[in-house]
Amino acid sequence: MSTIITQTSLDNGLTVVHQEMPWLSSVSFTLLLAYGAAHDPKGYEGATSVLHDWLFRGANGLSSKEISNSLDSLGTRRGGGTGKEVSTFSGSCLVSSFDESLKLFALSLSQANLADDEFNSAKLLAQQELESLQDSPSQLLFRQLSKEYFASSHSNSSYGSAEGFSNLNAKYLKNLAKKLVSPQGAILAVAGGISNEKVIATVNKYFAAWQGQKVPTNTLKLHKPTQKHINQDSSQVHIALAYPAITPKQDGWYENALAISVLSGGMGARLFSEVREKRGLVYSVSAFSRVLKTHGYTMAYAGTTPDKADKTISVLTDELRNISKGVNQNELERARIGLLSQLVMQGESTGSKASNLANDYYLIGRNRSPQEIKESLNNISLEQLNEFLKTCNPEFRILSLGPKEIKKVEL
Amino acid sequence: MSTIITQTSLDNGLTVVHQEMPWLSSVSFTLLLAYGAAHDPKGYEGATSVLHDWLFRGANGLSSKEISNSLDSLGTRRGGGTGKEVSTFSGSCLVSSFDESLKLFALSLSQANLADDEFNSAKLLAQQELESLQDSPSQLLFRQLSKEYFASSHSNSSYGSAEGFSNLNAKYLKNLAKKLVSPQGAILAVAGGISNEKVIATVNKYFAAWQGQKVPTNTLKLHKPTQKHINQDSSQVHIALAYPAITPKQDGWYENALAISVLSGGMGARLFSEVREKRGLVYSVSAFSRVLKTHGYTMAYAGTTPDKADKTISVLTDELRNISKGVNQNELERARIGLLSQLVMQGESTGSKASNLANDYYLIGRNRSPQEIKESLNNISLEQLNEFLKTCNPEFRILSLGPKEIKKVEL
Numbered sequence: 001m002s003t004i005i006t007q008t009s010l011d012n013g014l015t016v017v018h019q020e021m022p023w024l025s026s027v028s029f030t031l032l033l034a035y036g037a038a039h040d041p042k043g044y045e046g047a048t049s050v051l052h053d054w055l056f057r058g059a060n061g062l063s064s065k066e067i068s069n070s071l072d073s074l075g076t077r078r079g080g081g082t083g084k085e086v087s088t089f090s091g092s093c094l095v096s097s098f099d100e101s102l103k104l105f106a107l108s109l110s111q112a113n114l115a116d117d118e119f120n121s122a123k124l125l126a127q128q129e130l131e132s133l134q135d136s137p138s139q140l141l142f143r144q145l146s147k148e149y150f151a152s153s154h155s156n157s158s159y160g161s162a163e164g165f166s167n168l169n170a171k172y173l174k175n176l177a178k179k180l181v182s183p184q185g186a187i188l189a190v191a192g193g194i195s196n197e198k199v200i201a202t203v204n205k206y207f208a209a210w211q212g213q214k215v216p217t218n219t220l221k222l223h224k225p226t227q228k229h230i231n232q233d234s235s236q237v238h239i240a241l242a243y244p245a246i247t248p249k250q251d252g253w254y255e256n257a258l259a260i261s262v263l264s265g266g267m268g269a270r271l272f273s274e275v276r277e278k279r280g281l282v283y284s285v286s287a288f289s290r291v292l293k294t295h296g297y298t299m300a301y302a303g304t305t306p307d308k309a310d311k312t313i314s315v316l317t318d319e320l321r322n323i324s325k326g327v328n329q330n331e332l333e334r335a336r337i338g339l340l341s342q343l344v345m346q347g348e349s350t351g352s353k354a355s356n357l358a359n360d361y362y363l364i365g366r367n368r369s370p371q372e373i374k375e376s377l378n379n380i381s382l383e384q385l386n387e388f389l390k391t392c393n394p395e396f397r398i399l400s401l402g403p404k405e406i407k408k409v410e411l
Numbered sequence: 412m413s414t415i416i417t418q419t420s421l422d423n424g425l426t427v428v429h430q431e432m433p434w435l436s437s438v439s440f441t442l443l444l445a446y447g448a449a450h451d452p453k454g455y456e457g458a459t460s461v462l463h464d465w466l467f468r469g470a471n472g473l474s475s476k477e478i479s480n481s482l483d484s485l486g487t488r489r490g491g492g493t494g495k496e497v498s499t500f501s502g503s504c505l506v507s508s509f510d511e512s513l514k515l516f517a518l519s520l521s522q523a524n525l526a527d528d529e530f531n532s533a534k535l536l537a538q539q540e541l542e543s544l545q546d547s548p549s550q551l552l553f554r555q556l557s558k559e560y561f562a563s564s565h566s567n568s569s570y571g572s573a574e575g576f577s578n579l580n581a582k583y584l585k586n587l588a589k590k591l592v593s594p595q596g597a598i599l600a601v602a603g604g605i606s607n608e609k610v611i612a613t614v615n616k617y618f619a620a621w622q623g624q625k626v627p628t629n630t631l632k633l634h635k636p637t638q639k640h641i642n643q644d645s646s647q648v649h650i651a652l653a654y655p656a657i658t659p660k661q662d663g664w665y666e667n668a669l670a671i672s673v674l675s676g677g678m679g680a681r682l683f684s685e686v687r688e689k690r691g692l693v694y695s696v697s698a699f700s701r702v703l704k705t706h707g708y709t710m711a712y713a714g715t716t717p718d719k720a721d722k723t724i725s726v727l728t729d730e731l732r733n734i735s736k737g738v739n740q741n742e743l744e745r746a747r748i749g750l751l752s753q754l755v756m757q758g759e760s761t762g763s764k765a766s767n768l769a770n771d772y773y774l775i776g777r778n779r780s781p782q783e784i785k786e787s788l789n790n791i792s793l794e795q796l797n798e799f800l801k802t803c804n805p806e807f808r809i810l811s812l813g814p815k816e817i818k819k820v821e822l
Contacts, residue, residue: 023434026756064688065679072677072745075752094752121691128694132714134646135548233644235545266483268476277475280532283539303543334483341486341505345437349760 005357005367006196010203012210013184017357017367018199019191021350027098027192028350030090030358031105034185034215036083037156041176043167046126046160049082050168051177052089053122058113059104067104076101082158085217085292086362092351095193099202106206109181119170130159137234137401138303145299145399148228149242151221154292182212189357192350220295225411227398237309237402239302239316243394245289247296248363254376255388256289260298261335262327263287263319268334270319275302281312287320293363298394309400310407317409320394326386336377343370416768416778417607421615423622424595428768428778429610430602432761438509438603439761441501441769442516445596445626447494448567452587454578457537457571460493461579462588463500464533469524470515478515487512493569496628496703497773503762506604510613517617520592530581541570548645548812549714556710556810559639560653562632565703593623600768603761631706636822638809648720648813650713650727654805656700658707659774665787666799667700671709672746673738674698674730679745681730686713692723698731704774709805720811721818728820731805737797747788754781 008016040047056078057064071078074097080088089109093101133140147155188207190199222244246252264271264287275285287300300320304312327335346352347370360367400406419427451458467489468475482489485508491499500520504512544551558566599618601610633655657663675682675698686696698711711731715723738746757763758781771778811817 024759026752026759065684068677068679068684068688069741069745072679072749073741075748077752078678092756094755097752121688124691125687125694128691128716131716132647132694135649137546236543238546266479267489268479268483273476273479276536277479277532280535280539283536283543305539305542330480330484334480337486338483341437341488341508344505345503348435348437 005369007361007367008200010183010208012208012212013182013186014203014207014210015187015361016200016203017187017189017361018196019353019357020195021192021353024193024350025095026092026350027095027190027194028090028092028354029102029188029190030080030088030354031109032187032189032358032362033087033089033181034085035180036085036087037158038084038153038218039180039215040153040156040160040164042153043163044172045156045164046130047164047168047173047176048087048180049158049160050119050122050126051173051180052080052082052087053125054114054119054173055112055177055181056108057118057122058115059107060111062107064118067108070104071101074101084154084156088355088358090351090354098194102202103206106210110207110210112177114170114174114177116170119173123165123168126160127165130162130165133159137232137236138238138240138301141230141238141240141399141401142299144230145240145242145397148223148226148399149297149397151223153218154220179213180215182215183207183210184212184214187358187361189354189361191353191357220292223397225395225397227396227408227411229405230399230401231403232401234402236303237306237400237406239304239309239313239398239400239406240299241317241396241398242297242299243396245296245298247291247294248360250296252388254380255385256296257339258332258335258377258380258385259323259327259389259392260287260289261338262331263323265335265338270323271300271316274319275312275315279311279315281308281315285316291363306403309402313398313400313406313409317396324389324392326389327382329382332382332385339377340374343373416780418772418778419611421594421619423619424593424597425614425618425621426598426772427611427614428598428600428772429607430764430768431606432603432764435604435761436506437503437761438506438601438605439501439503439765440513440599440601441491441499441765442520443598443600443769443773444498444500444592445496446591447496447498448569449495449564449629450591450626451564451567451571451575453564454574455583456567456575457541458575458579458584458587459498459591460569460571461530461533461537462584462591463491463493463498464536465525465530465584466523466588466592467519468529468533469526470518471522473518475529478519481515482512485512495565495567499766499769501762501765509605513613514617517621521618521621523588525581525585525588527581530584534576534579537571538576541573541576544570548643548647549649549651549712552641552649552651552810552812553710555641556651556653556808559634559637559810560708560808562634564629565631590624591626593626594618594621595623595625598769598772600765600772602764602768631703634808636806636808638807638819638822640816641810641812642814643812645813647714648717648811648817650715650720650724650809650811650817651710652728652807652809653708653710654807656707656709658702658705659771661707663799665791666796667707668750669743669746669788669791669796670734670738670800670803671698671700672749673742674734676746676749681734682711682727685730686723686726690722690726692719692726696727702774717814720813724809724811724817724820728807735800735803737800738793740793743793743796750788751785754784
């Protein structure tokens with residue numbers, strides 16, 4: 001079942017994207033704001049991450065505890081997080097709780113208390129989360145890889161830095177919040193058993209008075225291809241890599257999605273079958289896309305034992321490179337049905353629907369219907385896909401973490 | 412929207428549980444078999460876990476690669492895993508792929524090749540997964556806590572043991588499979604956009620010929636309350652504990668669910684607010700229920716810094732104990748709406764619906780309708796809940812992991 005996606009713009013710059021799923025009793029919403037970790041000023045890494053927590057610690061006279069209790073009383077689950085370019089604040093609840101839930105979100109974003117004692121708690125937790133990375137080698141690795149990949153502030157992650165937290169104080173962050181927390185460029189996506197009329201009326205009631213500045217964007221820059229190693233006394237060797245791909249606005253977006261699916265989409269996909277099943281090299285291997293507004297990239301991960309690390313990095317990079325030699329008709333069909341099935345299943349969940357609506361609009365300035373995506377995928381011939389793949393020449397940024405250096409591969 | 416749940420028994424002992432969700436184009440299914448890690452023979456820990464992987468590595472003349480490729484061609488996502496008492500094999504796909512997907516699952520379970528070379532790959536991966544636990548302190552901790560909690564073979568986890576893997580060979584596991592992989596006591600739960608008639612016809616077509624023995628059950632035994640510490644050079648201190656609670660068949664099941672929700676259900680819940688928000692002691696804290704057929708227990712986890720570990724264990728155990736002094740009306744209402752909202756949202760997803768249908772039938776021998784659960788939760792008064800809570804006296808089994816011993820608390 002598929003229904004219409006509508007976009008409505010408020011005068012303050014907020015865009016409301018909505019899709020009704022009239023057979024459901026629940027509704028999910030994602031509020032996407034146009035700032036993220038890349039907006040952390042130099043020396044204040046982690047600022048936007050602390051802000052994400054701080055905003056919901058009391059608003060308009062309500063205390064932090066009162067906001068939490070009110071959301072609990074509505075049965076509303078809150079989620080979201082700080083990305084590189086955007087911050088998301090999401091909720092899921094019964095349709096009957098939508099009005100009150102949205103009110104609490106609007107208050108928190110437009111009239112947050114931003115009290116000093118709550119700043120301290122939020123910062124303390126963010127610091128602890130950064131420290132806890134030491135016990136999670138694969139997450140630590142991805143945070144570090146980001147620094148080897150991006151030469152601009154896009155290298156920042158939501159974990160922040162020890163230096164950033166030590167410099168950060170409530171006054172500084174309150175000033176930063178004035179510049180960043182804004183309806184301009186923001187998107188509120190809503191999906192579930194609620195009509196467009198009701199959504200727009202509710203959003204107007206609570207969000208229309210919200211005002212803010214235009215959020216600046218930072219130019220994205222990359223480092224050159226590289227391979228580095230982090231010595232750590234871990235039991236396994238963790239390998240992560242990244243290389244440039246394309247954005248949803250560029251030609252070849254669907255071809256790229258099919259290629260990633262051939263590599264890592266299903267149980268018979270190349271990485272799983274060549275690296276894991278056939279050679280037993282790793283207990284975990286995958287490749288996936290990451291997309292920013294002006295840049296798309298592919299990341300891959302493999303976890304293995306120290307004695308198999310050299311072989312793993314060779315096979316992994318070979319497989320990623322070999323895709324440029326083309327795929328066969330069976331691989332294309334498996335990848336296509338995999339993506340089409342996913343499309344249907346994600347379309348049945350309010351949570352992933354709301355999140356996809358917000359991201360799609362953020363990335364390409366409009367929403368693609370499931371029908372449009374389906375047709376685009378179905379229209380790609382094997383010849384067309386393989387022509388595209390010939391142009392794919394991955395330029396790796398590789399980072400490994402483990403008890404000893406691993407083999408250097410061609411970059 | 413709520414539709415009828417039907418149960419159908421096959422002559423071979425397999426029970427089919429089905430709920431139609433006619434507004435959906437996808438379908439999910441969970442096949443629950445009546446054996447789990449607790450059935451690993453002594454000295455062969457990890458056997459059922461290797462078996463879970465091995466079963467899907469080829470059947471009825473099809474190779475492992477052919478099975479994987481076929482499932483990919485259908486757009487079917489496979490999941491599941493090895494629990495303590497049960498093993499699950501689950502899938503999600505478009506309704507149009509249901510027939511062929513179910514056929515592949517039936518072949519894999521009733522006519523698996525169980526080839527020697529595939530055994531070696533499956534065992535190698537399971538061994539690597541066990542080794543990788545060393546880099547994941549919190550998961551390692553829960554595996555070890557299981558050994559401190561259960562005195563019977565229920566202490567086994569799906570990770571197995573190094574000794575178990577070294578003893579295990581293909582011939583031994585093939586014999587074990589004959590005793591364990593059986594339709595007797597097995598449950599196939601199906602939820603999604605497919606009619607009961609179609610489901611039963613498909614199941615009969617592919618599963619009716621499957622035969623097997625009755626799977627024995629092991630008597631469950633617990634160790635006495637205890638507190639132990641694992642010295643490991645981690646950056647954080649990880650604390651886990653477990654204590655007996657009740658099963659879904661016992662009176663007080665809903666009261667217990669409400670109590671866990673008061674402790675850990677939402678953002679204003681006691682653990683989150685007392686341990687995390689108010690005192691900033693931990694970056695992560697939670698409590699949750701685990702249910703076996705004849706035993707229910709509550710587990711809790713907290714991750715903190717070494718200097719805050721003593722305070723954290725005190726506050727955590729105090730909060731868990733204090734619940735016996737009762738909750739207030741507001742807490743009850745927040746917990747109730749939280750559980751009711753969850754019930755609706757889980758009921759809208761085919762995956763969690765199928766999994767819940769299988770578990771419910773396994774645990775209590777029937778399926779509770781959402782309406783029944785809703786009424787049961789709504790009928791509980793504050794007085795009734797607090798009377799129940801008076802009888803709750805947690806007897807802790809506590810395990811911590813970190814660079815140094817932590818404070819001993821009252822057990």
